[in-house]
Structures are given as C-alpha cells and as structure tokens.
Amino acid sequence: MKNFNYNIPTKVLFGRGKVNEVGKEAKRYGDKVLLVYGKGSVKKSGLFDVVVESLKKSGIHIYKLPNIDPNPRIDSVYAGAELCRKMGINLIIAMGGGSVIDCSKAIAAQANYYGDVWQDLYVEQKLNTLTSALPVASILTLAATGSEMNGNSVISNMHTNQKLAIGHDLLRPVFSILDPEYTFTVNQYHTAAGVVDILSHLFEQYFTPDQEGYLQNRLMEAMMKTVIEYGPIAYNELDDYEARANLMWTSSLALNGMVTYGKVSTDWATHGMEHELSAFYDITHGVGLGILTPYWMKYVLSEENVHRFVEYGKNVWNLDGENNMEIANKAINKTREFFSSLGIPSTLKEVGIDESKLDKMAEQATMFGALGSMKKLYKEDVLAIYKMAL
C-alpha cells in the first residue's frame, strides 16, 4: 500500500428533509451567500424555495448566479467570481449536479485569485499557486460526479474547444446536503447517464496494473455491486427512495478519494477520451463514457492484466469460465449489456459523432502525454478506440 494523507473533511447531511438545515449550516460562514444553479430545474422541483426560505430564516443575504451549463463554461466562472468580489460573498452554495458544483468551485478559486485560474490551474496545472478559496457548499440533485465530497472541478472553454480538470483540497465542499428525494425528478436518460458515470469513476480507479490495493479494490467492487443493483431500479422507478439513496451515497464515496488513498495508480483514460467528445460535441458525459468504456476494456485487455478483469467478473458479476480470457470477455460483455439495459447507446454514430473530428480529438486527448495506466494510450491508440466505437 502506498503512503497517503487521508483528509475528507466535508460534512454530509444525508436524507429526507435535510435541506431545511442549510440556513443553520451556512450561517457559520457569514451572511452573504451566492446561490449557483442551472437552467431552472431546482425551481420546478421546489428545492429553490426551500433553500431560500431556510437561508432567509437565518438572516442570510442571497445573491444568484443562474443558467450554469451542463458542461460549465469558463465564462460563467469569470461572471461568478466578479459577483463574489463585488458583493463580498462569504459562501458559495451550488444547487444542482456536478456541473454546477464544479463551476462553483472554479468561482471559489477565481474569486480571490491574482491571475486567471483557467490558464494557471486548468491549462498549466500550477496547483500550488492556489493558496486560498472561498468556501463552497453543495445541495446535490443528481447522483453522478462525486463533486459534492471532493476537490475536483472540470470546466469547458468553448473558445478553445477544451474541457480540463483540476483537483485541490481547498475546493472540497465544507458541507454537502444530499436528499435523495430531490433526485426523483431526474429523468430516465440522465439517471442512466449518472449510473454510468458512477461506475466509470470506479472503473478508472479499479483497473490498474499494480497488484496492491486489495482493500481498495474490494471496496470498489462493493460500490459497483450497489450501482448494478440499484441503477435499474431507479431507472425503472424514478421515485424509489432506497435506490436513489444508494446511488447518491455511492456516487459520493466512489470519488471522495477514499478508494484511491493507498493505491499505486489510477487509469482515467476513458474520462480523458470522453472529455474530448463533450468538448467538441457537447454530449452528455455519462453517455459518452457508456459508449467508450467497453471498447476501452477490449482494447487494453492483455495476458498481463487479464487477472484484473477476472477479479471484476468474478467478484462483481459472479462469472465463471473455462479460462481467464473467457471470464474477462464475459465481464466486458456484461458491462455493455448493463449499459444497454439502461438505454445507453453503444456507438458514437447514435449520438451524432462521425469520423470527421476523430483525429483532432485524439490529438487533443493526448496533448499532455499518453493516457491511462492499464495500457499507455498514445494518439493512435485513442484514435483506434474512437474508430472501434463508431
């Protein structure tokens, strides 16, 4: 096991009615809050009114930044940071899914920053230049990205066709409120995309070439089983509380760092490849991951790493077979079947992506070097996987 410093200070208020506590929690940070949210689903669901009422009860002044995009843009970040500085905001509360939370973290970073976070942090990855940030909290309405408990933020720049990520402990939410009932209104399509996203986060941390991390790998199998158990239930019964609760809590634990602390490596190649799809075509992140993941598995599978796929097949899918390669291939097929059962397309063509930009996307996906650890993926490898997925 590799050395690590475990540090997950985010407080989580989980369950029915917890939103009513937002005012009391927020008050610890001051009396000026910036509410960040999307295109209005939080108003339709009634969440917005509950939050505003609780904040007002605690004597908090509310400022608003609505209309955050599903792939949040750097332009929203600049606008939010400007507002924070002008109004002297004490706490940013993101209401929504990963996009809104990621955007809020970027705003929190930019608000007190001397330079341009896009260039310095997202492009050049000079993470140690960030020495302070406004506190961020979140009220989650979509189980998927795990952003509610980690310091990660993914931002898109449509001017440069780039979608880039950072991770910084200063950007971990100080508290997050997770009420599964507010995910009942997530439709089948986005429920499916969320389920794929959670599984993909687990795959990216699970499929690694090293032998260490026994405990971590078993914990991830436990989470995969949970998603496989409850994903279809939530998909078919959008207001099943137990299913929504298990998905929501799994999404947080899957990407708060816990399952990676102590592991020697992670992969993240599939996310790297997918980010280009949504940067160029603005498709739903989870759908892109669902298309690519089984092709990635087939492409990287080898005699050297087959044992990892065998563990996955046996422990997650209860598979058996004549030999390791057979079990591994069965496990990959199971993965595709599971995604298909949730209505996730299995080709890029189905989401309107043709050959025209594959080369450019493969180029950009590998601009910082090869992707992945199970197998190093260079531009030609990424292109080959994109072509398999056509």
Added chain:
Amino acid sequence: MKNFNYNIPTKVLFGRGKVNEVGKEAKRYGDKVLLVYGKGSVKKSGLFDVVVESLKKSGIHIYKLPNIDPNPRIDSVYAGAELCRKMGINLIIAMGGGSVIDCSKAIAAQANYYGDVWQDLYVEQKLNTLTSALPVASILTLAATGSEMNGNSVISNMHTNQKLAIGHDLLRPVFSILDPEYTFTVNQYHTAAGVVDILSHLFEQYFTPDQEGYLQNRLMEAMMKTVIEYGPIAYNELDDYEARANLMWTSSLALNGMVTYGKVSTDWATHGMEHELSAFYDITHGVGLGILTPYWMKYVLSEENVHRFVEYGKNVWNLDGENNMEIANKAINKTREFFSSLGIPSTLKEVGIDESKLDKMAEQATMFGALGSMKKLYKEDVLAIYKMAL
C-alpha cells in the same frame, strides 16, 4: 437508508516514515503535549525516541503518562486529567493500541469537565454534558479497535467490575499516524486477537434484522474479505508490510462510522457479552470475542434472519448449499475454523473461565436492558450463550 450526518474529520497520515511528521502536526495545537503510552513496548520498538525527537524539533514540551493497562482503568484517567490541568496541556498524543487511545480520550474529556466523567458519561450516558474536550491525536501500534478514527472510548473500573463505553464526536482524534511497520512487533497472539476484533466490529454492524443498508453491507463484506485474506499472512509473517497495511487501514475504516451511517440498526451484543469477560477476568478482548462470536451466531440464527447469514456465506466465503440454513451453518463453521487457524481458543475453559461467575456476568451484561438487534438477548439468553461457550 436512514438519515445521517456524516462527519469524519480525523486526518490520517498513513505509511512508512509518517511518524516523523508528528512534531509538525502537533505544533498546530500548542507547545505542551502529554504523551500517553503503555508498559514500554513503544520504547522497545524505537517509536518513543522517534516521536520525542520530532516533537522536540518542533519546540514542543513533553509530559508523560506511561503504564496504561491493556484494559485501561479509570484511575489512569483521573491521573492524566490532573496532569493536563496542572501543566496546561494543549494536545494529548496516545501512542499504542486501542486501550491507550481510549484512555487518552477519557483524559481529554475529564480534563475540562466539571464533574466525574466515569459516573456522568460512562455510567449514566449523559453525553450532552460534555461540551468541550482537549484535542487528542494518536500514533497507532496495533490494528484492532478503530479508536484512531472514531469518538469511542471503553474504560474499566476494577473497583466496581465494570467495563463501559461512550461515543462522542468531540473525542475523535484530530489526527492519527498509522505506520504499519510499527505493528511488526505485535506478536502472533495479539495479531490474532486484533484480527478477530476487526472482524467482530464488522459483524456487529453487519448482522442486523433490517433489509436496508445494501451499500453499507457490501462495504463491510469487502473489509471482511480483506481481513480474511491478510489476517493469516500477518499471523504467519509478522513483518509482511502489505498484510499489516491492509489490516491497519481496514481496522480504521471498519469503525470510523462510515459503514454504519445510513443503517437502521447495529447489534453489538457480542461486545456486550465479552466486556463482562474482560471486566471480570481481564482476558484479551479479541480472544473473548473469538470464543463467543460463533456461539452467538448459532444462538441468534433463525428462519427470519437466515438471509443475512446466507449473504455473509455467499459474499464473504463463496459458499453454496442445498438450502439457506445449510449455507448459514457452513458460514458459522467457517468463522470458527478461521479463528482456530489463528490459534484462538474456542471455549471459555481454555482461558480459565468456569461456571462460577456466569450468572453474575449475564446479570451485568444486561443491566441496561436486552442486548443486540438480530435477536434481543435477555439475561437468560446471555447465560445460555456463556454456557454454550464453556
């Protein structure tokens, strides 16, 4: 899933050489540290010198409270609290296993307390009367109790033959240093007892009559598998780093609250029964648990809860069988065999306990009411289990 507030702020520094960072971490809390430790094994292992050097380098004044007993006594708590008040201690650092950490937490509670923590907190459980405590940190030398990441403390009172527990978030260590190399010197006997203790913590939270907690139960199975994989390796090869590291990190995650948040109930009957054994006979906690656990399983197993034992048998031991009762019984036998493979006795007689005090112990084990949730255990039930174990 039940509502919960997740709050695990303990920072964990895990791995080789991390002890050298104790001075830097401690300095955040002030410059007067009370070092609490046992009968000298920390001196033999060299840990003591490393800690003292690091603290001195950071300009910290060191006060000492040695000779803490394996089942820590309330008398040590009073002595430590007195020292803290007299010297103006800023931080208590426990060096050792669960006993030393539990004792340090009790000292931290007593130091600023207006009354007697034994009577008010341990006996009467008036937990809300504790409104502040000195910060506690730990340097762990035995993987077992999980005390390094939670707010639990078990203290014995040899005057009254009582061993009682409390849990309070104010007593969670502010940081804990876990270097698996410092557990290499734990002998086979105590390694085995620690392995049983970790498994028992998982059983106490896993075996519950409710149907909810799918994710939590899968996470606990992942931890059980890890203990079953690495327990025998550490037992047979005391200095196997990977085995010690997996056991150590599992012991922390198994009892920091994570796997219980969201579950409707827990059991803890076996711990309740064992506490009397060590209160009356001062035997090793993990050994007492190892003797009692399979008898407890047999006693509580019923048609109503057999599915929980089937999950355990299938998911942890890969068992199958003609019917549920067969799988359940196989799983219980596997548990006993596993303990026996680590040299854990299977009867009370083997550790010098005869019939003479069973009635008195059963009386005391149930003095606050029935134990457990899988099956409510009244005095007669506890006595029956003790007798099975003779």
